[in-house]
Amino acid sequence: MRKPPFTRPVGRLHLDASSIAECRALAAEIAEPLNELARTHTTKSIERAVLRLIGVDGVSPGADGPIPVPNLVVDAIEQSVGLGRGALVPLLHAVETGCGHIQSEAKAIADGATPVVWPDGVELEIAVTRARAEADLAEQRIRAAAAQRDRLIAEVGEAPKPWFYLIVATGNIHDDIPQAQAAARNGCDIIAVIRSTGQSLLDYVPFGATTEGYAGTYATQENFRLMRSALDEVGAEVGRYIRLTNYASGLCMPEMAALAAMERLDMMLNDCMYGIIFRDINMQRTFIDQHFSRMIHALAGIVINTGEDNYLTTADAVDSAHTVLASHFLNERLGLNAGLKEDQLGLGHAFEINPELPDQVLMEIAHAQLIRECFPNHPLKWMPPTKHMTGNVFQGFLYDGMFNLVGALTGQDIILLGMMTEGIHTPFLSDRDLALENADYVFGAAGGLGSEVAYAPGGFIERRAAEVLEECRQMLTKIADVGMFDAIEAGMFGDTSRARDGGRGLDGVIPRERGYLNSIEDRLGDALGIA
Amino acid sequence: MRKPPFTRPVGRLHLDASSIAECRALAAEIAEPLNELARTHTTKSIERAVLRLIGVDGVSPGADGPIPVPNLVVDAIEQSVGLGRGALVPLLHAVETGCGHIQSEAKAIADGATPVVWPDGVELEIAVTRARAEADLAEQRIRAAAAQRDRLIAEVGEAPKPWFYLIVATGNIHDDIPQAQAAARNGCDIIAVIRSTGQSLLDYVPFGATTEGYAGTYATQENFRLMRSALDEVGAEVGRYIRLTNYASGLCMPEMAALAAMERLDMMLNDCMYGIIFRDINMQRTFIDQHFSRMIHALAGIVINTGEDNYLTTADAVDSAHTVLASHFLNERLGLNAGLKEDQLGLGHAFEINPELPDQVLMEIAHAQLIRECFPNHPLKWMPPTKHMTGNVFQGFLYDGMFNLVGALTGQDIILLGMMTEGIHTPFLSDRDLALENADYVFGAAGGLGSEVAYAPGGFIERRAAEVLEECRQMLTKIADVGMFDAIEAGMFGDTSRARDGGRGLDGVIPRERGYLNSIEDRLGDALGIA
Amino acid sequence: MDIRPYGDAPDDGLVQVSFTLPLAASERARAAALELALKMGLQRPQIVHLKPIGDSFSFFVLYGALEHSVDPETLEVEEQEFPLLAPAEINRVIREQLRRQMVVLGASTGTDAHTVGLDAILSFKGFAGDKGLESYSEMRVVNLGSQVSAQDLAARAIAERADAVLVSQIVTQREAHLRHLSEVREALIATGVRDKVVLVGGGPRLVPAQSIELGYDRIFGRGAKPSEVASFLAWKIASHDRSAA
Amino acid sequence: MDIRPYGDAPDDGLVQVSFTLPLAASERARAAALELALKMGLQRPQIVHLKPIGDSFSFFVLYGALEHSVDPETLEVEEQEFPLLAPAEINRVIREQLRRQMVVLGASTGTDAHTVGLDAILSFKGFAGDKGLESYSEMRVVNLGSQVSAQDLAARAIAERADAVLVSQIVTQREAHLRHLSEVREALIATGVRDKVVLVGGGPRLVPAQSIELGYDRIFGRGAKPSEVASFLAWKIASHDRSAA
Ligand code: B12
């Protein structure tokens, strides 16, 4: 690797600071009702995540295949005492009154062997006390994984920025592993295992090592573990800690966050709107789930990646550039509200403009630099071209190189490497390797331009950035006016309209009732100082 | 084509103007003895060129195949009355005393049917008068071709700059033509037909349409004519006048210039040192030949291209960057001395630095911008990577793209498009087409950066440019001291040393004797105002 | 007349090939790559690039002269079976045939969440300047979006009394698209409406030649235009008189 | 064990191919490209890119699963016939065998004007950190440069009493390199010195396997190192006792 010293160039665009401040204030205003929603509701996945964090795991046989125990327990609780007061108390009550072992009792409830009971009086107190104790253990477990990460980084070495990020997607964890290791050996810093189509619509997390995904590999705790250890192995070999990424997204967002925290994943795709717009997941469900997920990520030291780049696959990259920035302000606010620090907010972007448009690269620079300057302390994630990649792999390789260049010029922290075959198939082993060579060249040879180049005052780039910022400010003003739900219903993000009661997963949203207990959330809240 | 408005960015590097002026003064000093050499000598090829310009053409059968009539005539004159007084008078004397028709009498001399005689008295005067008249005709013929170019450009349209330049090299003119036409249809502005290996060492110009070149196609008058008319045809079709280029280089440099002028070629590779260093052609021969060739080019409105880029294939691109600039000052001076205008000096460059070196692109920008600023009125020719191109065609395609970008950033006029297969074979039809797509994208999408970008004052780019300029000044000082011949003997260009009496073609150098007549040179000198 | 690839001259047969072998970079790996190239019919194959990927894979770029040739005149080329019609013409055909609006149901089915291609065909805006089916006055378009199960789609086809069912499939890894297309066909058969609808599939990695094997009336591939789909639908209802449905 | 190319999973056989056909872009051109791909052994070939080049050529990029496989263990792989020696060792061998300096004559012959490769092998500076033959104390190197005719080279071989003749060939179009290499061999035979010298050829498009057909003692290819050439020369004079020459 020949990366020049990493810098985040700022002050290049002479942006209007008051306009940026106004955007932040508007985002806070918009986020408030969503916060309130999260405070007053839980979801099945949140409850399952909580159970997982206290050690519930495994599957029980079902008619259509094995069913995760956390699902069976939460469903059993829902069907008996209801979920309005949370799943912790009834489960831990069974534990305290049973054999004392969480997984055994969970299994018993799952199998219908133990009935679900809501305790009263002392029994309630005992269960609550146990819940608080388990929350401490969960916190410790999460902190331990984070500390282990720090230790390993200190031990094997930290990768110099920018970090090169690659996707593996064979569908088979046993094929993913050698591919990920080969990529790490040739310079990759971050491996993302993308998930099978359809996983985000599953209201459970599949179990065990899996070999049969479509265009991605199922995210399971065991797959996390296998890949994590393979990357630790290769990291030690190459002298760079290799980061692992997955998706806290879809119907099981909180559970994925919990598994990621426990299995020491390092980054998670975790957007406040992606599931709504691109998977048609209900918006209430999503806004509630993202909050708890992010609290977990916050404590786990996980960097989240947001997915605003996706908006421009369905909307026009020039006309709708400001929607990306607006969403960044929202994702930022919601993240901070959940206890994430700025250096955990890996806002994702790239404004993939049709390469046939004149001045495409100038606009890319304007947009990328705008984001850099609005979020100077954030580990930004820079995305490659996707939509305009065709079967011309040669030209595609060049587009990827130009995006790398823009990433270098504008000091982006995390570089998702483009695939020359993006327009064709999920990446080949060799596509990834070529992508690394591409990035290695561009960042090595041209990375220094970031600290060398200035843009003409009042020139095209400066003007374009100011224009996008202003459009963003206007958009946020409008959203603050109508509220987030109306904004999404109006199709303001990704040109895609979703109804507040539509999509999947609304049935898993439960208003919190008096007596609701989620000791883990409480514990996280305290630890993160967001109580 | 989506080229943004063309600009030549200058004033970006805050160069020391006095240093540049000093380089020019030194170049003038160095050029003076070379001028003197040209004034006092002729060469066989100059004499053959003169004969061609007055209409001598065709071949006569020889033992090893046909021999061009101009060669036979010049050789016959050499072996009879000698060449020290030029070939015009003896030939035209034969014409005047013979049938009056130049080609018939030339043929007669070639075939030994007419003896060569140096006339005296009135006969000499008659021959000289005829020579002056023929010079007028030759001038008219050259001017007519140039005027025809202007007319066609006005008629079919001028290509917007930068001009995309492509090479065809099948060896077979009949294969070259469809390939050149395909390239023009897809956006190419300039076609260069490169020559067969070995042609530059031939002391004659092959005749007729040829089909058997190695890694290039023989440059013949007929091949020029065929390609010229094919390009006129496609130019009318695409609404852009398509320029044609060949090589006034090698032992027949002046003849190639003459043929180019007559067949309306538009640009010619015509360097004062390329043949010396890369073909081992004698340096005296080359310096004499280049002067007359350039006078022809000057009147013909032909843009010459120099070949300093080549130095860095045998010398290190970083250590020897200044040799390119030094040679540019020399090529410029020698060109101006021969009557070329600044807008005919297509100085060729590119400093192909190993892509594995850190800051390679920053250095490329520094060098390219330096040349741009030292030669603000010159139609610079920007070369692609060659030496560091490997069999990795994908990565090579990216290198080409980055060079295109540097060319765009620094406002280079003529862009020789790189071939992804440069490290493998002479270009395929598809390599050329992909190269056009590459350039079309980079110049369309990023061309506007040229007028948008500034470099940090005192930064890496500015410092590097100043360093190269200073090294160039020192080198020219040294050359002015020792003289050009010593400098070349010392291997100061292209790390290649050549002896002043070594190499090929010295036997074709003839000191001019009293009575020497080259009425065409006189005519050109008058017309160009360099008498 | 037989033709071969054209590299730099007629009939030179030159082609470029790249692939990865599961072998460490070595002389043996080179030999294996050359052997495969020979089996592909590359004469005088040249390995121009060998890059080790990790320590158990090698990436190769090769050039060689293909010994195979083909006579294009002897090949069966599918003529497009239907004529391209102007929108007004299409609307006229529908009016004459159905005497009511044609009901077009579209979805991206199974786990596929891609909608851009489907929307390109259906939405008013269309694709590359060609307006979508929603712009045809005689069509009523019901766009169900993505991730629609085959069962739901079949049920909606009945409920909406669909004349045409349009299925988009973008994800092809492990043949997901073929599986999803078959599921829709089977669901329509199972619910007894397969013969009452024009069944159309589309996606970038599909080609018209797959129509028969997939049991679809027509498959559209990369770069399909809404006007082509509309023309096909009009032609189909006219030539097969589905107005009875 | 048989192996196949590895795209995204073991044994998937996936390869990338590109070529140009001398046909206008059309359905027929597509069909021809697919037919050629099938002949190459690509199963389910996919045309992922078709670009018209002018109006009588079409450029294609295809992917497909190669049906061919190869068992690398069964392939004959040339083991390097000579051991790699350190410079001191090489000098020692020469001293012992010849009891004088070894005379090495090098040239780029015929019309080939490329010298960088030849210089990489001969000059003191060498190539990629590996010093050239001039750095060996027991070698006397005569570098004739480029564009040397076979006749001149043979004459110089006699005049210099050369022990080894090294020929560089870079330009390969229309097999120029093979022709030029043969010319040198023939000239040496004609002048009777072929058997008195170690004859070595080199260039980026040559491979060692061509040694025999070209009648050379050894051919070196792309990326050859001076130390390899020196080791070969030492091995050759030792094993064949050319010291008598
Ligand atoms: C945009 C996009 C997305 C967006 C989709 C947004 C949306 N709402 O549609 C987002 C970001 C959400 C996305 C997600 C994913 N994507 Co995606 N995506 C793309 C991308 C970049 C562009 C596709 C596109 O919009 N093309 C433009 C349209 C107009 O073209 P088209 O789809 O080909 O449609 C035309 C024709 O095919 C035809 N057509 C299409 N449908 C129909 C239907 C009918 C009836 C007819 C007649 C014609 C027709 O007409 C259209 C107009 O000509 C491609 C890469 C690429 N450059 O192609 C990857 C790509 C399609 N995605 C891919 C993958 C793997 C995914 C994920 C599965 C990744 C993951 N595991 O998370 C997820 C999807 C999860 C899921 N459940 O499906 C892969 C598919 C690989 C393969 N061949 O199997 C691709 C090729 C990228 C890659 N190389 O890996 N993706």
Ligand code: B12
């Ligand atoms: C530099 C260069 C030039 C320079 C040469 C300067 C010089 N004094 O050498 C210049 C600019 C003069 C030049 C000119 C031409 N060139 Co040139 N040039 C190249 C270039 C860019 C690099 C070659 C190089 O230096 N490689 C670096 C050296 C170290 O590598 P190497 O040569 O492979 O040598 C190694 C091995 O092969 C081996 N080796 C080589 N020789 C020997 C000898 C022995 C005895 C041994 C043991 C080993 C050995 O060891 C070396 C070290 O590992 C290549 C493109 C490329 N990227 O390869 C084109 C290239 C070689 N040139 C090419 C051509 C066509 C020409 C011209 C003919 C063009 C023309 N028609 O005008 C002219 C030459 C005219 C002529 N009479 O030959 C073509 C050849 C195509 C082909 N395969 O037939 C190439 C491939 C470019 C292309 N794609 O078109 N060229």
Ligand SMILES: Cc1ncc(COP(=O)(O)O)c(C=O)c1O
């Ligand atoms: C922000 C974000 N979240 C999630 C996903 C993945 O989707 P799924 O949840 O279907 O795995 C993506 C895919 O690109 C994404 O960008």
Ligand SMILES: Cc1ncc(COP(=O)(O)O)c(C=O)c1O
């Ligand atoms: C300046 C210059 N002159 C001449 C040539 C061509 O050489 P030849 O004269 O052998 O055709 C080149 C080739 O690149 C060149 O750059």
